[in-house]
Amino acid sequence: MSLDDYTFPHSRLRRRITTPDRTPLVLIACGSFSPITFLHLRMFEMAADYARFNTEFEVVGAYLSCVGDAYKKTGLVKAEHRINMCSLAVAQSSWISVDPWEALHEEYLETAKVLDHFHHEINEVLGGVETPEGRKQCRIALLAGADLIQTMSTPGVWADKDIEYILRNFGAFIVERSGTDIDEALSTLQTYKSNIFVIQQLVQNDISSTKIRLFRRRDMSIRYLVPEPVVNYIEEHDLYEEDGAASTGSGSGDKRKPGESKGVAGPSSAG
Ligand SMILES: Nc1ncnc2c1ncn2[C@@H]1O[C@H](COP(=O)(O)OP(=O)(O)OP(=O)(O)O)[C@@H](O)[C@H]1O
Numbered sequence: 001m002s003l004d005d006y007t008f009p010h011s012r013l014r015r016r017i018t019t020p021d022r023t024p025l026v027l028i029a030c031g032s033f034s035p036i037t038f039l040h041l042r043m044f045e046m047a048a049d050y051a052r053f054n055t056e057f058e059v060v061g062a063y064l065s066c067v068g069d070a071y072k073k074t075g076l077v078k079a080e081h082r083i084n085m086c087s088l089a090v091a092q093s094s095w096i097s098v099d100p101w102e103a104l105h106e107e108y109l110e111t112a113k114v115l116d117h118f119h120h121e122i123n124e125v126l127g128g129v130e131t132p133e134g135r136k137q138c139r140i141a142l143l144a145g146a147d148l149i150q151t152m153s154t155p156g157v158w159a160d161k162d163i164e165y166i167l168r169n170f171g172a173f174i175v176e177r178s179g180t181d182i183d184e185a186l187s188t189l190q191t192y193k194s195n196i197f198v199i200q201q202l203v204q205n206d207i208s209s210t211k212i213r214l215f216r217r218r219d220m221s222i223r224y225l226v227p228e229p230v231v232n233y234i235e236e237h238d239l240y241e242e243d244g245a246a247s248t249g250s251g252s253g254d255k256r257k258p259g260e261s262k263g264v265a266g267p268s269s270a271g
């Protein structure tokens with residue numbers, strides 16, 4: 001797909017809410033997703049629960065937006081693969097979509113521009129959502145881990161004007177992450193605290209894409225850390241193998257299922 005063929009995916013966006021006192025909310029997770037993991041998916045569920053119990057928002061949809069190839073971060077496989085893996089991961093979801101718009105750009109797009117794109121498509125083009133009291137604009141908010149918000153206090157990573165623009169106009173749902181001191185991460189962002197919602201992880205989960213890539217390089221199982229169709233996709237496309245090293249599980253002599261541990265190889269290797 002190219003930008004010329006692009007249309008905004010909105011089939012999973014709920015276009016009507018029945019609770020007039022609530023503000024419709026659309027969560028946007030921006031990141032590399034190289035590859036997407038169960039933790040990334042879990043972030044959406046945690047945020048939806050948090051919004052339901054602790055805020056006056058009502059989640060009407062959510063999007064994964066993969067960063068483009070120009071981001072050039074270590075371990076970033078081609079955007080096409082990352083979009084495909086994200087699409088496989090949310091194939092069964094009724095409310096999470098993948099929007100390829102950001103990744104289809106050759107140049108790097110700042111997150112502020114990405115959030116503007118969602119505001120434009122959802123509130124200006126689609127006209128927000130219907131409520132018993134007429135149409136309402138959706139709140140578009142960034143969904144991110146604590147490490148991402150911490151980078152906002154790291155000099156030189158974000159433009160100050162973008163931090164202000166994002167946190168004033170959109171806001172952020174931040175999932176705590178082990179290894180990141182959330183209070184410290186937020187210390188310089190106090191001006192925007194009414195727009196920053198911190199979500200505690202009640203079940204600690206520290207899956208990261210870096211670990212998945214590391215396991216792949218070490219020929220270890222990644223099963224049950226990423227969705228099964230994503231495991232299969234990674235195997236089929238020989239992704240995350242160091243320097244294009246041989247595939248680990250799809251060869252004809254290997255009885256393992258894709259992504260499965262060597263410890264469960266077929267009878268031929270059981271001795
Ligand atoms: N274990 C985690 N806990 C909380 N947030 C997370 C976790 N893993 C990823 N995130 C968040 O998910 C979003 C997408 O992150 P990203 O694609 O960089 O994943 P990652 O696992 O951190 O990748 P990498 O290991 O390559 O840095 C970011 O907002 C990041 O903060």
Ligand SMILES: O=C(O)c1ccc[n+]([C@@H]2O[C@H](COP(=O)([O-])O)[C@@H](O)[C@H]2O)c1
Nearest residue numbers: 030031032067110111112157158159162
């Ligand atoms: O907009 C910016 O200036 C900016 C600065 C740093 C990071 N971001 C975004 O934050 C996300 C970070 O992803 P990652 O994989 O580096 O954790 C990714 O979507 C980047 O585009 C954005």
